[in-house]
Amino acid sequence: MQNIKLNNGLEIPQLGLGVWKADNGQEAINAVHWALEAGYRHVDTASIYKNEEAVGRALKTASVPRKDVWLTTKIWNDDVRAGRTTTALDEALVRLKTDYIDLLLIHWPVDGYLAAWREMERALTAGKVRAIGVSNFMEEHLTDIVEQGETMPAINQIEYHPYLVQSDAIGYCDTHDIGITAWSPLMQGNFKDEPLFAGIARTYGKSPAQVILRWCLQNDIIAIPKSTNQGRIQENADIFDFELSEEHMIAIDELERGQRFGPDPLDFDF
Secondary structure (H helix, E strand, C coil): EEEEEECCCCCCEEEECCCCCCCCHHHHHHHHHHHHHHHCCCEECCHCCCCCCHHHHHHHCCCCCCCHHHHEEEEHHHHHCCHHHHHHHHHHHHHHCCCCCCCCEECCCCCCCCHHHHHHHHHHCCCCCCEEEEEEECCCHHHHHHHHHCCCEEEEEECCCCCCCCCCCCCCCCCHCEEEEECCCCHHHHHHHHHHHHHHHHCCCCCCHHHHHHHHHCCCCCCCCCCCCCCHHHHHHHHEEEECCCCHHHHHHHCCCCCCCCCECECCCC
């Protein structure tokens, strides 16, 4: 496993397990256990996923100590709008059966995000969280946080994959030393329709998914592929024994087309 050092000095594992759509029972528990057994040390959930309880049970019963697992969760839009970020965090801590969250994110840039950020800064001071950041924030939203907050976001989690690189958002984050986490790095399964990945994969004896995740890592991106399948979880972790050539990195870069598979942070209604 490789780590990336954040702007607060903490190191976050560059590969994580996403549990979006995993049920709040054995499915999520198994996925977390399989991931930890495969070498993952980073689990990414959110209150809106409705599976924080299962993630908490999984971490409590895992063979890997809690202190060795980076745990990310997120404050949902309704809580941000209602000004209840601190309460929502306390509720998440109970569901996750932990005394602290490694990384707490504002899930989307909805009304009230500046007030939510200030609450998160207080949670950071109180030791409830080790790092704070945002998700799906574009430059205009990040500028508000950077200029009016006291703490620089450690992470901006955005949709990122070969069809959607979001260079403007990444350029702004690079300028301010804000790390980037990719959600849907595997294009919600649509990578299977792109022949380039299969061709490159044959060169290295790897799968197309492994090629894409490796491309993310070599671009200094934190990747959190979602899976509840043991084989795919193990496969996604097997990406540290090869390196894509510059030629192959450029070929994948050139696939960029601004195509989203998820909601647009500048135009969403939830």
